[in-house]
Amino acid sequence: MSQILHKHLERHPEASGVKDKLLSLEELKSFNSIDDARKYLVDLRIDEIMWGSFEDWIKYLSEKVKLSLGYIKPAREQLIEIFQRRNVVVHNNGIANSTYLYKVPADLREGISLGQELRISPEYLSKGIDLLESNFILIAAELWKQLEPENASRGDTLTAISFERLTQERWHVAEGLSFFIKNDKALPDRTQTMGLLNYWQSLKWQDRFVEVKESVADADFSAKDELYQLARFALLEENPRFFNLLPQVLRNKKLTHEQLSTWPIFRGIRKLNEYSDFVNEHGKEFGFEDKSDNTSETGIVAEEDGAN
Numbered sequence: 001m002s003q004i005l006h007k008h009l010e011r012h013p014e015a016s017g018v019k020d021k022l023l024s025l026e027e028l029k030s031f032n033s034i035d036d037a038r039k040y041l042v043d044l045r046i047d048e049i050m051w052g053s054f055e056d057w058i059k060y061l062s063e064k065v066k067l068s069l070g071y072i073k074p075a076r077e078q079l080i081e082i083f084q085r086r087n088v089v090v091h092n093n094g095i096a097n098s099t100y101l102y103k104v105p106a107d108l109r110e111g112i113s114l115g116q117e118l119r120i121s122p123e124y125l126s127k128g129i130d131l132l133e134s135n136f137i138l139i140a141a142e143l144w145k146q147l148e149p150e151n152a153s154r155g156d157t158l159t160a161i162s163f164e165r166l167t168q169e170r171w172h173v174a175e176g177l178s179f180f181i182k183n184d185k186a187l188p189d190r191t192q193t194m195g196l197l198n199y200w201q202s203l204k205w206q207d208r209f210v211e212v213k214e215s216v217a218d219a220d221f222s223a224k225d226e227l228y229q230l231a232r233f234a235l236l237e238e239n240p241r242f243f244n245l246l247p248q249v250l251r252n253k254k255l256t257h258e259q260l261s262t263w264p265i266f267r268g269i270r271k272l273n274e275y276s277d278f279v280n281e282h283g284k285e286f287g288f289e290d291k292s293d294n295t296s297e298t299g300i301v302a303e304e305d306g307a308n
Contacts, residue, residue, distance in 0.1 A: 001057060004140055005046045008065050011147055013042060015064055054083040061139065067146070071138045071176060075131055081108045082128045085118055094118050127172075134176035137161065141180055155181055155191035162198050166205075166264040175202035193224060197231050201265045204235055227254040234269050243274055250286045257288045 009015060049060055058076070061067045072079070081104045088100050096116045101109065112118065137158075144154050158177050165174040181187065181195025196219075200212055209216075216236055221229045230249050233242040249255045260266055269275055279288050 001136065001139075002046060002050055004061075004136075004143055005049060006042075007147070008143060009042050009046070054080055065143065065146075067139065067142050069139070069142070071180070072135055075135055077105045077108060078131060079135065080104060082132065085120070088118055089120070130170055130172045134173040137173075138176060138180055141177075145184060145186065149186045152188055152191065155184065155187040155195070159191060159194055159198070162195075163264075166198065166202065167262075169205070169264075171202045171206045174198060175206070178202055190225075193228055197228065197235070197265065200235055205264070205267070209235075225254065226252070230255070231265050234266055237268065239269075239272065239274055242269065243278060246278065247282065250282075257286050261288075 049057065052060075058069060058072060062069055084100045084103050088094060088096060094117050096109075096112055096114060096118055098114060100118075101112070101114060141154065141158055144151070148154070158181050162174045162177040162181070165171075165177070178195045178199035182192050182199050184192065184195075187195075200209075200216055203209055203212055213236075216232065219232065221232050226245060226249050230242060230245050233239075233245065246260075250257070250260075261270070282288075
């Protein structure tokens with residue numbers, strides 16, 4: 001959050017209110033330049049914001065930074081509970097106080113009473129980390145989009161993070177980042193398509209594929225790169241079409257055997273007898289015994305030329 005505020009105020013120093021701040025003569029003597037004094041006042045403003053509550057942060061980002069924060073809304077109450085529990089653990093020895101009971105919605109503190117010890121299970125901690133990581137990366141991504149809308153490296157960065165989370169089976173984080181990528185119309189079509197495929201697979205591996213299966217089936221990928229078509233077949237479990245297209249994709253070097261063997265989007269395919277048969281039949285042709293290839297960090301596609 002602090003880094004996000006610094007980046008915003010670097011571009012818009014007037015938003016910090018430094019014009020209205022006064023410094024004493026002694027304070028002024030301690031600075032080498034007016035710019036140093038300005039940076040000092042900006043840091044003071046950031047400290048003021050950071051000492052506020054999570055609700056204060058969101059209000060500042062919405063009203064001052066002008067971020068939409070639509071992704072925060074579904075998780076807002078859970079995030080408030082996480083911050084309030086953190087405060088109880090750090091400042092009140094983990095004992096629920098009236099502030100916690102007042103600020104946390106009733107359905108998220110069911111069975112918790114005043115003076116009760118709040119425990120943090122590994123499951124709670126894991127879910128909390130994922131929720132915080134996904135939402136605060138998205139805040140940074142939205143600010144990046146606001147400051148540099150045409151910067152395509154935003155999509156590459158988010159896609160790399162999303163792929164890493166997919167390999168870690170942290171589906172919820174990958175879901176949020178991929179949803180943002182697929183809807184960022186300032187990014188190249190190729191990047192949006194990767195975001196779309198990664199979003200679909202993040203739901204599939206959470207057993208929520210029913211939410212998008214109709215959309216996946218209706219999607220027209222006929223004009224897209226054959227690797228994207230292959231990935232879609234894998235998600236839909238259209239196995240005959242997948243294995244008919246697979247040799248062509250491998251021969252055209254759109255996919256390596258290493259990527260086929262490791263990418264999360266093909267995890268279902270790798271469990272099939274047809275996959276074992278394919279490896280046995282074509283292993284020598286496509287070098288399945290050669291472990292020298294490096295895996296791309298896109299989750300969907302290697303950095304080949306001409307991809308749509």
